[in-house]
Amino acid sequence: MPQICIKATISGRVQGVGFRYHTAHEGLKLSLTGFARNEDDGTVTVLMCGEEKNVNALLAWLEHGPQTANVTGVTQYSVDWQAIDGFSIR
Template structure:
């Protein structure tokens, strides 16, 4: 299995709705490492690293997010591998 890292930017109603908490929970369930961070422009940046199939599963989840969110756009790209411990909320 290949290990990859992907950085995603999620737009819509994604701040103040528990998006980062739920993303970290999903990431940990998928044995991924990384973080979810609010940005000043109202988006959330998610860095996820781990097995490619698990990263793809989290990307699919991010297209909808938790029931409290309204995702309108998801942009992502693969980046160089980063060794990160756990999945944090920043």
């Protein structure tokens, strides 16, 4: 399976609602590596690397996030492969 990395920016009510924690949990369940990070503008940035089908599964999950969140937008773009250990919360 092709290995890819995608960086996504998620907007809406995504800070202070456990979004990063749940994203890391979902990423690990899908055997992905990467991170979830709060940004100063209220968005969350997620880097996810792994098998393309699993990255796509996390992207689909990010469209709604955890029940506590209210996602209003997801933008994404491909980035070069990055060898990362685990899925961290930053």
